[in-house]
Amino acid sequence: MPVILKLLTAALFTCLSLAAYGEKLRIVTEPWAPYVYDEQGVMHGLDYEATVIVFQRLGVEVQWQFLPWKRCLAMLEQGQADGALDIFHSHDRDALLLYPSEPLSEVEFVLFYANARPHLARRLDDLQGLSVGTSPGYLYGAPFSDSTLFKREPAPSHEANFGKLLLGRIDLVITDRRVGQHVIKAMGLEGMVSQAPIVISRQQQYLAVRRGAGMDLLAQRFAAELKRFKQEPAYAILSEKYGAIPDITASGHTVEQQESSAQ
Missing domain, CATH: 3.40.190.10 (Periplasmic binding protein-like II)
Known part of the structure:
Protein backbone atom coordinates (compact mmCIF):
# COMPACT_ATOMS: atom_id res chain seq x y z
CA MET A 1 0.00 0.00 0.00
CA GLU A 106 4.99 33.24 14.94
CA VAL A 107 5.11 35.54 17.94
CA GLU A 108 7.64 38.21 18.83
CA PHE A 109 8.13 38.83 22.54
CA VAL A 110 8.80 42.48 23.36
CA LEU A 111 8.62 44.75 26.40
CA PHE A 112 6.11 47.50 27.19
CA TYR A 113 6.55 50.36 29.67
CA ALA A 114 4.38 53.12 31.10
CA ASN A 115 5.10 56.47 29.46
CA ALA A 116 5.14 58.07 32.92
CA ARG A 117 8.11 55.83 33.81
CA PRO A 118 9.94 55.13 30.53
CA HIS A 119 12.47 52.30 30.25
CA LEU A 120 13.99 52.33 26.76
CA ALA A 121 15.65 48.93 27.06
CA ARG A 122 17.75 47.94 24.07
CA ARG A 123 19.42 44.84 25.59
CA LEU A 124 18.92 42.59 28.61
CA ASP A 125 21.60 44.45 30.60
CA ASP A 126 19.32 47.51 30.54
CA LEU A 127 16.82 45.59 32.72
CA GLN A 128 19.17 45.39 35.70
CA GLY A 129 17.32 46.03 38.96
CA LEU A 130 13.90 46.27 37.26
CA SER A 131 10.78 44.11 37.62
CA VAL A 132 9.07 42.57 34.58
CA GLY A 133 5.49 41.29 34.51
CA THR A 134 5.22 37.78 33.06
CA SER A 135 2.55 35.12 32.44
CA PRO A 136 2.83 31.74 34.25
CA GLY A 137 3.81 28.84 31.99
CA TYR A 138 5.05 30.98 29.09
CA LEU A 139 8.42 30.30 27.45
CA TYR A 140 10.33 33.50 26.70
CA GLY A 141 13.69 31.95 25.83
CA ALA A 142 16.59 30.97 28.11
CA PRO A 143 18.46 34.33 28.07
CA PHE A 144 15.42 36.09 29.54
CA SER A 145 14.16 33.29 31.80
CA ASP A 146 17.58 32.46 33.28
CA SER A 147 18.82 36.01 33.82
CA THR A 148 19.47 37.16 37.39
CA LEU A 149 19.67 40.84 36.46
CA PHE A 150 15.98 41.56 37.04
CA LYS A 151 12.87 40.25 38.79
CA ARG A 152 10.07 38.36 37.02
CA GLU A 153 6.61 38.86 38.54
CA PRO A 154 3.75 36.68 37.21
CA ALA A 155 0.16 37.88 36.89
CA PRO A 156 -3.02 35.89 36.11
CA SER A 157 -3.77 37.76 32.88
CA HIS A 158 -2.28 40.17 30.36
CA GLU A 159 -4.77 42.82 31.47
CA ALA A 160 -3.60 42.38 35.08
CA ASN A 161 -0.01 42.86 33.99
CA PHE A 162 -0.79 46.12 32.21
CA GLY A 163 -2.83 47.26 35.21
CA LYS A 164 0.17 46.66 37.49
CA LEU A 165 2.35 48.52 35.00
CA LEU A 166 0.18 51.64 35.17
CA LEU A 167 0.10 51.48 38.97
CA GLY A 168 3.89 51.37 39.10
CA ARG A 169 3.96 47.94 40.74
CA ILE A 170 6.19 46.64 37.93
CA ASP A 171 8.52 48.42 35.52
CA LEU A 172 7.81 46.51 32.31
CA VAL A 173 5.51 43.88 30.80
CA ILE A 174 6.68 41.16 28.43
CA THR A 175 4.26 39.78 25.84
CA ASP A 176 3.89 39.26 22.11
CA ARG A 177 3.97 42.44 20.06
CA ARG A 178 0.50 41.96 18.53
CA VAL A 179 -1.01 40.74 21.78
CA GLY A 180 0.35 43.78 23.63
CA GLN A 181 -0.99 46.18 21.04
CA HIS A 182 -4.39 44.46 21.17
CA VAL A 183 -4.54 44.73 24.99
CA ILE A 184 -3.47 48.38 24.89
CA LYS A 185 -6.26 49.19 22.45
CA ALA A 186 -8.87 47.14 24.33
CA MET A 187 -7.98 48.81 27.66
CA GLY A 188 -7.88 52.30 26.15
CA LEU A 189 -4.20 52.79 27.05
CA GLU A 190 -3.08 54.48 23.83
CA GLY A 191 -0.70 57.29 24.72
CA MET A 192 -0.06 55.78 28.15
CA VAL A 193 2.02 52.71 27.25
CA SER A 194 4.86 52.28 24.74
CA GLN A 195 7.06 49.51 23.42
CA ALA A 196 10.77 49.28 24.26
CA PRO A 197 13.22 48.72 21.39
CA ILE A 198 14.46 45.29 22.54
CA VAL A 199 13.08 42.06 21.02
CA ILE A 200 13.39 39.29 23.63
CA SER A 201 12.69 36.31 21.37
CA ARG A 202 10.70 35.02 18.39
CA GLN A 203 8.91 31.70 18.62
CA TYR A 242 -6.07 39.90 12.26
CA GLY A 243 -3.04 41.77 10.93
CA ALA A 244 -0.46 43.46 13.13
CA ILE A 245 -1.39 46.77 14.74
CA PRO A 246 1.22 49.56 14.30
CA ASP A 247 3.68 49.82 17.18
CA ILE A 248 3.22 52.51 19.83
CA THR A 249 6.44 54.34 20.59
CA ALA A 250 7.30 57.07 23.05
CA SER A 251 7.45 59.62 20.24
CA GLY A 252 4.11 58.51 18.83
CA HIS A 253 5.67 57.41 15.56
CA THR A 254 5.26 54.01 13.95
CA VAL A 255 8.33 51.79 13.76
CA GLU A 256 8.69 48.90 11.36
CA GLN A 257 8.41 45.38 12.68
CA GLN A 258 11.74 43.57 12.57
CA GLU A 259 12.05 40.68 10.18
CA SER A 260 10.84 37.43 11.78
CA SER A 261 13.11 34.44 12.15
CA ALA A 262 12.22 31.08 13.69
CA GLN A 263 14.23 29.97 16.72
Missing part, protein backbone atom coordinates in the same frame (compact mmCIF):
# COMPACT_ATOMS: atom_id res chain seq x y z
CA PRO A 2 1.48 3.42 -0.94
CA VAL A 3 2.67 5.50 2.04
CA ILE A 4 0.24 8.37 1.36
CA LEU A 5 -2.67 5.92 1.28
CA LYS A 6 -1.56 4.46 4.60
CA LEU A 7 -1.51 7.93 6.15
CA LEU A 8 -4.95 8.78 4.80
CA THR A 9 -6.38 5.47 6.01
CA ALA A 10 -4.87 5.79 9.48
CA ALA A 11 -6.08 9.39 9.84
CA LEU A 12 -9.56 8.30 8.77
CA PHE A 13 -9.56 5.53 11.37
CA THR A 14 -8.54 8.06 14.03
CA CYS A 15 -11.45 10.33 13.11
CA LEU A 16 -13.88 7.40 12.96
CA SER A 17 -12.74 6.10 16.35
CA LEU A 18 -13.47 9.47 17.94
CA ALA A 19 -16.90 9.59 16.32
CA ALA A 20 -17.68 5.98 17.29
CA TYR A 21 -17.33 6.80 20.95
CA GLY A 22 -19.19 10.09 20.58
CA GLU A 23 -16.03 11.93 21.53
CA LYS A 24 -14.59 15.23 20.40
CA LEU A 25 -10.95 16.24 20.37
CA ARG A 26 -10.50 18.22 23.59
CA ILE A 27 -8.39 21.32 22.88
CA VAL A 28 -7.40 23.79 25.61
CA THR A 29 -5.96 27.25 25.22
CA GLU A 30 -5.68 30.61 26.95
CA PRO A 31 -7.20 33.79 25.48
CA TRP A 32 -4.34 35.25 23.41
CA ALA A 33 -5.88 37.92 21.22
CA PRO A 34 -5.61 38.38 18.30
CA TYR A 35 -4.60 34.72 17.86
CA VAL A 36 -7.48 33.22 19.89
CA TYR A 37 -10.04 34.93 22.13
CA ASP A 38 -13.65 35.02 23.27
CA GLU A 39 -15.85 37.99 22.41
CA GLN A 40 -19.32 37.92 23.94
CA GLY A 41 -19.39 34.14 23.95
CA VAL A 42 -18.05 33.73 20.40
CA MET A 43 -14.51 32.53 19.75
CA HIS A 44 -12.37 34.44 17.27
CA GLY A 45 -8.73 34.78 16.25
CA LEU A 46 -6.27 34.05 13.47
CA ASP A 47 -5.01 30.73 14.82
CA TYR A 48 -8.36 29.62 16.21
CA GLU A 49 -10.24 30.18 12.95
CA ALA A 50 -7.49 28.56 10.87
CA THR A 51 -7.56 25.52 13.17
CA VAL A 52 -11.34 25.24 12.98
CA ILE A 53 -11.21 25.23 9.18
CA VAL A 54 -8.46 22.60 9.09
CA PHE A 55 -10.25 20.26 11.49
CA GLN A 56 -13.51 20.69 9.56
CA ARG A 57 -11.71 19.56 6.41
CA LEU A 58 -10.30 16.57 8.29
CA GLY A 59 -13.73 15.67 9.66
CA VAL A 60 -12.66 16.03 13.30
CA GLU A 61 -15.01 17.57 15.86
CA VAL A 62 -13.40 19.69 18.56
CA GLN A 63 -14.39 20.67 22.08
CA TRP A 64 -12.74 23.96 23.08
CA GLN A 65 -11.96 25.20 26.58
CA PHE A 66 -10.41 28.50 27.71
CA LEU A 67 -8.21 28.27 30.81
CA PRO A 68 -5.18 29.98 32.36
CA TRP A 69 -2.12 28.69 30.52
CA LYS A 70 -0.65 26.93 33.54
CA ARG A 71 -3.91 25.01 33.92
CA CYS A 72 -3.85 24.10 30.22
CA LEU A 73 -0.43 22.52 30.66
CA ALA A 74 -1.59 20.64 33.76
CA MET A 75 -4.59 19.21 31.90
CA LEU A 76 -2.32 17.94 29.13
CA GLU A 77 -0.03 16.26 31.66
CA GLN A 78 -2.99 14.68 33.47
CA GLY A 79 -4.62 13.42 30.28
CA GLN A 80 -7.66 15.68 30.70
CA ALA A 81 -7.05 17.38 27.33
CA ASP A 82 -6.02 16.00 23.94
CA GLY A 83 -4.17 19.05 22.70
CA ALA A 84 -3.35 22.73 23.12
CA LEU A 85 -3.69 25.63 20.72
CA ASP A 86 -0.86 28.15 20.35
CA ILE A 87 1.81 26.30 22.25
CA PHE A 88 5.55 26.78 21.71
CA HIS A 89 7.76 23.82 20.96
CA SER A 90 9.81 22.71 23.94
CA HIS A 91 12.04 19.63 23.99
CA ASP A 92 10.96 19.11 27.60
CA ARG A 93 7.45 18.36 26.29
CA ASP A 94 8.48 16.04 23.44
CA ALA A 95 7.73 12.93 25.51
CA LEU A 96 4.17 14.16 26.04
CA LEU A 97 3.23 16.11 22.91
CA LEU A 98 3.35 15.82 19.13
CA TYR A 99 3.91 18.99 17.10
CA PRO A 100 2.75 19.25 13.48
CA SER A 101 5.56 20.27 11.13
CA GLU A 102 3.61 23.36 10.07
CA PRO A 103 3.29 26.16 12.69
CA LEU A 104 0.14 28.22 13.00
CA SER A 105 1.92 31.55 13.48
CA GLN A 204 6.52 29.69 16.47
CA GLN A 205 3.11 28.61 17.76
CA TYR A 206 1.58 25.19 17.13
CA LEU A 207 -1.52 23.09 17.63
CA ALA A 208 0.08 20.25 19.62
CA VAL A 209 -1.63 16.98 20.58
CA ARG A 210 -0.92 14.38 23.26
CA ARG A 211 0.89 11.28 22.13
CA GLY A 212 -1.46 8.34 21.64
CA ALA A 213 -2.87 5.88 19.14
CA GLY A 214 -3.26 7.54 15.74
CA MET A 215 -2.28 10.98 17.00
CA ASP A 216 1.02 11.08 15.10
CA LEU A 217 -0.86 10.54 11.84
CA LEU A 218 -3.48 13.10 12.80
CA ALA A 219 -0.69 15.62 13.42
CA GLN A 220 0.76 14.89 9.98
CA ARG A 221 -2.62 15.33 8.31
CA PHE A 222 -3.20 18.57 10.23
CA ALA A 223 0.16 19.95 9.09
CA ALA A 224 -0.49 19.04 5.45
CA GLU A 225 -3.96 20.60 5.43
CA LEU A 226 -2.81 23.71 7.29
CA LYS A 227 0.02 24.22 4.79
CA ARG A 228 -2.47 23.82 1.95
CA PHE A 229 -4.90 26.29 3.55
CA LYS A 230 -2.16 28.90 4.02
CA GLN A 231 -1.67 28.98 0.25
CA GLU A 232 -5.33 29.82 -0.41
CA PRO A 233 -6.85 33.32 -0.77
CA ALA A 234 -9.10 32.55 2.23
CA TYR A 235 -6.09 32.43 4.54
CA ALA A 236 -4.73 35.71 3.16
CA ILE A 237 -8.08 37.33 3.97
CA LEU A 238 -8.06 35.82 7.47
CA SER A 239 -4.50 36.97 8.07
CA GLU A 240 -5.34 40.49 6.94
CA LYS A 241 -8.34 40.52 9.28
Whole structure:
Protein backbone atom coordinates (compact mmCIF):
# COMPACT_ATOMS: atom_id res chain seq x y z
CA MET A 1 0.00 0.00 0.00
CA PRO A 2 1.48 3.42 -0.94
CA VAL A 3 2.67 5.50 2.04
CA ILE A 4 0.24 8.37 1.36
CA LEU A 5 -2.67 5.92 1.28
CA LYS A 6 -1.56 4.46 4.60
CA LEU A 7 -1.51 7.93 6.15
CA LEU A 8 -4.95 8.78 4.80
CA THR A 9 -6.38 5.47 6.01
CA ALA A 10 -4.87 5.79 9.48
CA ALA A 11 -6.08 9.39 9.84
CA LEU A 12 -9.56 8.30 8.77
CA PHE A 13 -9.56 5.53 11.37
CA THR A 14 -8.54 8.06 14.03
CA CYS A 15 -11.45 10.33 13.11
CA LEU A 16 -13.88 7.40 12.96
CA SER A 17 -12.74 6.10 16.35
CA LEU A 18 -13.47 9.47 17.94
CA ALA A 19 -16.90 9.59 16.32
CA ALA A 20 -17.68 5.98 17.29
CA TYR A 21 -17.33 6.80 20.95
CA GLY A 22 -19.19 10.09 20.58
CA GLU A 23 -16.03 11.93 21.53
CA LYS A 24 -14.59 15.23 20.40
CA LEU A 25 -10.95 16.24 20.37
CA ARG A 26 -10.50 18.22 23.59
CA ILE A 27 -8.39 21.32 22.88
CA VAL A 28 -7.40 23.79 25.61
CA THR A 29 -5.96 27.25 25.22
CA GLU A 30 -5.68 30.61 26.95
CA PRO A 31 -7.20 33.79 25.48
CA TRP A 32 -4.34 35.25 23.41
CA ALA A 33 -5.88 37.92 21.22
CA PRO A 34 -5.61 38.38 18.30
CA TYR A 35 -4.60 34.72 17.86
CA VAL A 36 -7.48 33.22 19.89
CA TYR A 37 -10.04 34.93 22.13
CA ASP A 38 -13.65 35.02 23.27
CA GLU A 39 -15.85 37.99 22.41
CA GLN A 40 -19.32 37.92 23.94
CA GLY A 41 -19.39 34.14 23.95
CA VAL A 42 -18.05 33.73 20.40
CA MET A 43 -14.51 32.53 19.75
CA HIS A 44 -12.37 34.44 17.27
CA GLY A 45 -8.73 34.78 16.25
CA LEU A 46 -6.27 34.05 13.47
CA ASP A 47 -5.01 30.73 14.82
CA TYR A 48 -8.36 29.62 16.21
CA GLU A 49 -10.24 30.18 12.95
CA ALA A 50 -7.49 28.56 10.87
CA THR A 51 -7.56 25.52 13.17
CA VAL A 52 -11.34 25.24 12.98
CA ILE A 53 -11.21 25.23 9.18
CA VAL A 54 -8.46 22.60 9.09
CA PHE A 55 -10.25 20.26 11.49
CA GLN A 56 -13.51 20.69 9.56
CA ARG A 57 -11.71 19.56 6.41
CA LEU A 58 -10.30 16.57 8.29
CA GLY A 59 -13.73 15.67 9.66
CA VAL A 60 -12.66 16.03 13.30
CA GLU A 61 -15.01 17.57 15.86
CA VAL A 62 -13.40 19.69 18.56
CA GLN A 63 -14.39 20.67 22.08
CA TRP A 64 -12.74 23.96 23.08
CA GLN A 65 -11.96 25.20 26.58
CA PHE A 66 -10.41 28.50 27.71
CA LEU A 67 -8.21 28.27 30.81
CA PRO A 68 -5.18 29.98 32.36
CA TRP A 69 -2.12 28.69 30.52
CA LYS A 70 -0.65 26.93 33.54
CA ARG A 71 -3.91 25.01 33.92
CA CYS A 72 -3.85 24.10 30.22
CA LEU A 73 -0.43 22.52 30.66
CA ALA A 74 -1.59 20.64 33.76
CA MET A 75 -4.59 19.21 31.90
CA LEU A 76 -2.32 17.94 29.13
CA GLU A 77 -0.03 16.26 31.66
CA GLN A 78 -2.99 14.68 33.47
CA GLY A 79 -4.62 13.42 30.28
CA GLN A 80 -7.66 15.68 30.70
CA ALA A 81 -7.05 17.38 27.33
CA ASP A 82 -6.02 16.00 23.94
CA GLY A 83 -4.17 19.05 22.70
CA ALA A 84 -3.35 22.73 23.12
CA LEU A 85 -3.69 25.63 20.72
CA ASP A 86 -0.86 28.15 20.35
CA ILE A 87 1.81 26.30 22.25
CA PHE A 88 5.55 26.78 21.71
CA HIS A 89 7.76 23.82 20.96
CA SER A 90 9.81 22.71 23.94
CA HIS A 91 12.04 19.63 23.99
CA ASP A 92 10.96 19.11 27.60
CA ARG A 93 7.45 18.36 26.29
CA ASP A 94 8.48 16.04 23.44
CA ALA A 95 7.73 12.93 25.51
CA LEU A 96 4.17 14.16 26.04
CA LEU A 97 3.23 16.11 22.91
CA LEU A 98 3.35 15.82 19.13
CA TYR A 99 3.91 18.99 17.10
CA PRO A 100 2.75 19.25 13.48
CA SER A 101 5.56 20.27 11.13
CA GLU A 102 3.61 23.36 10.07
CA PRO A 103 3.29 26.16 12.69
CA LEU A 104 0.14 28.22 13.00
CA SER A 105 1.92 31.55 13.48
CA GLU A 106 4.99 33.24 14.94
CA VAL A 107 5.11 35.54 17.94
CA GLU A 108 7.64 38.21 18.83
CA PHE A 109 8.13 38.83 22.54
CA VAL A 110 8.80 42.48 23.36
CA LEU A 111 8.62 44.75 26.40
CA PHE A 112 6.11 47.50 27.19
CA TYR A 113 6.55 50.36 29.67
CA ALA A 114 4.38 53.12 31.10
CA ASN A 115 5.10 56.47 29.46
CA ALA A 116 5.14 58.07 32.92
CA ARG A 117 8.11 55.83 33.81
CA PRO A 118 9.94 55.13 30.53
CA HIS A 119 12.47 52.30 30.25
CA LEU A 120 13.99 52.33 26.76
CA ALA A 121 15.65 48.93 27.06
CA ARG A 122 17.75 47.94 24.07
CA ARG A 123 19.42 44.84 25.59
CA LEU A 124 18.92 42.59 28.61
CA ASP A 125 21.60 44.45 30.60
CA ASP A 126 19.32 47.51 30.54
CA LEU A 127 16.82 45.59 32.72
CA GLN A 128 19.17 45.39 35.70
CA GLY A 129 17.32 46.03 38.96
CA LEU A 130 13.90 46.27 37.26
CA SER A 131 10.78 44.11 37.62
CA VAL A 132 9.07 42.57 34.58
CA GLY A 133 5.49 41.29 34.51
CA THR A 134 5.22 37.78 33.06
CA SER A 135 2.55 35.12 32.44
CA PRO A 136 2.83 31.74 34.25
CA GLY A 137 3.81 28.84 31.99
CA TYR A 138 5.05 30.98 29.09
CA LEU A 139 8.42 30.30 27.45
CA TYR A 140 10.33 33.50 26.70
CA GLY A 141 13.69 31.95 25.83
CA ALA A 142 16.59 30.97 28.11
CA PRO A 143 18.46 34.33 28.07
CA PHE A 144 15.42 36.09 29.54
CA SER A 145 14.16 33.29 31.80
CA ASP A 146 17.58 32.46 33.28
CA SER A 147 18.82 36.01 33.82
CA THR A 148 19.47 37.16 37.39
CA LEU A 149 19.67 40.84 36.46
CA PHE A 150 15.98 41.56 37.04
CA LYS A 151 12.87 40.25 38.79
CA ARG A 152 10.07 38.36 37.02
CA GLU A 153 6.61 38.86 38.54
CA PRO A 154 3.75 36.68 37.21
CA ALA A 155 0.16 37.88 36.89
CA PRO A 156 -3.02 35.89 36.11
CA SER A 157 -3.77 37.76 32.88
CA HIS A 158 -2.28 40.17 30.36
CA GLU A 159 -4.77 42.82 31.47
CA ALA A 160 -3.60 42.38 35.08
CA ASN A 161 -0.01 42.86 33.99
CA PHE A 162 -0.79 46.12 32.21
CA GLY A 163 -2.83 47.26 35.21
CA LYS A 164 0.17 46.66 37.49
CA LEU A 165 2.35 48.52 35.00
CA LEU A 166 0.18 51.64 35.17
CA LEU A 167 0.10 51.48 38.97
CA GLY A 168 3.89 51.37 39.10
CA ARG A 169 3.96 47.94 40.74
CA ILE A 170 6.19 46.64 37.93
CA ASP A 171 8.52 48.42 35.52
CA LEU A 172 7.81 46.51 32.31
CA VAL A 173 5.51 43.88 30.80
CA ILE A 174 6.68 41.16 28.43
CA THR A 175 4.26 39.78 25.84
CA ASP A 176 3.89 39.26 22.11
CA ARG A 177 3.97 42.44 20.06
CA ARG A 178 0.50 41.96 18.53
CA VAL A 179 -1.01 40.74 21.78
CA GLY A 180 0.35 43.78 23.63
CA GLN A 181 -0.99 46.18 21.04
CA HIS A 182 -4.39 44.46 21.17
CA VAL A 183 -4.54 44.73 24.99
CA ILE A 184 -3.47 48.38 24.89
CA LYS A 185 -6.26 49.19 22.45
CA ALA A 186 -8.87 47.14 24.33
CA MET A 187 -7.98 48.81 27.66
CA GLY A 188 -7.88 52.30 26.15
CA LEU A 189 -4.20 52.79 27.05
CA GLU A 190 -3.08 54.48 23.83
CA GLY A 191 -0.70 57.29 24.72
CA MET A 192 -0.06 55.78 28.15
CA VAL A 193 2.02 52.71 27.25
CA SER A 194 4.86 52.28 24.74
CA GLN A 195 7.06 49.51 23.42
CA ALA A 196 10.77 49.28 24.26
CA PRO A 197 13.22 48.72 21.39
CA ILE A 198 14.46 45.29 22.54
CA VAL A 199 13.08 42.06 21.02
CA ILE A 200 13.39 39.29 23.63
CA SER A 201 12.69 36.31 21.37
CA ARG A 202 10.70 35.02 18.39
CA GLN A 203 8.91 31.70 18.62
CA GLN A 204 6.52 29.69 16.47
CA GLN A 205 3.11 28.61 17.76
CA TYR A 206 1.58 25.19 17.13
CA LEU A 207 -1.52 23.09 17.63
CA ALA A 208 0.08 20.25 19.62
CA VAL A 209 -1.63 16.98 20.58
CA ARG A 210 -0.92 14.38 23.26
CA ARG A 211 0.89 11.28 22.13
CA GLY A 212 -1.46 8.34 21.64
CA ALA A 213 -2.87 5.88 19.14
CA GLY A 214 -3.26 7.54 15.74
CA MET A 215 -2.28 10.98 17.00
CA ASP A 216 1.02 11.08 15.10
CA LEU A 217 -0.86 10.54 11.84
CA LEU A 218 -3.48 13.10 12.80
CA ALA A 219 -0.69 15.62 13.42
CA GLN A 220 0.76 14.89 9.98
CA ARG A 221 -2.62 15.33 8.31
CA PHE A 222 -3.20 18.57 10.23
CA ALA A 223 0.16 19.95 9.09
CA ALA A 224 -0.49 19.04 5.45
CA GLU A 225 -3.96 20.60 5.43
CA LEU A 226 -2.81 23.71 7.29
CA LYS A 227 0.02 24.22 4.79
CA ARG A 228 -2.47 23.82 1.95
CA PHE A 229 -4.90 26.29 3.55
CA LYS A 230 -2.16 28.90 4.02
CA GLN A 231 -1.67 28.98 0.25
CA GLU A 232 -5.33 29.82 -0.41
CA PRO A 233 -6.85 33.32 -0.77
CA ALA A 234 -9.10 32.55 2.23
CA TYR A 235 -6.09 32.43 4.54
CA ALA A 236 -4.73 35.71 3.16
CA ILE A 237 -8.08 37.33 3.97
CA LEU A 238 -8.06 35.82 7.47
CA SER A 239 -4.50 36.97 8.07
CA GLU A 240 -5.34 40.49 6.94
CA LYS A 241 -8.34 40.52 9.28
CA TYR A 242 -6.07 39.90 12.26
CA GLY A 243 -3.04 41.77 10.93
CA ALA A 244 -0.46 43.46 13.13
CA ILE A 245 -1.39 46.77 14.74
CA PRO A 246 1.22 49.56 14.30
CA ASP A 247 3.68 49.82 17.18
CA ILE A 248 3.22 52.51 19.83
CA THR A 249 6.44 54.34 20.59
CA ALA A 250 7.30 57.07 23.05
CA SER A 251 7.45 59.62 20.24
CA GLY A 252 4.11 58.51 18.83
CA HIS A 253 5.67 57.41 15.56
CA THR A 254 5.26 54.01 13.95
CA VAL A 255 8.33 51.79 13.76
CA GLU A 256 8.69 48.90 11.36
CA GLN A 257 8.41 45.38 12.68
CA GLN A 258 11.74 43.57 12.57
CA GLU A 259 12.05 40.68 10.18
CA SER A 260 10.84 37.43 11.78
CA SER A 261 13.11 34.44 12.15
CA ALA A 262 12.22 31.08 13.69
CA GLN A 263 14.23 29.97 16.72
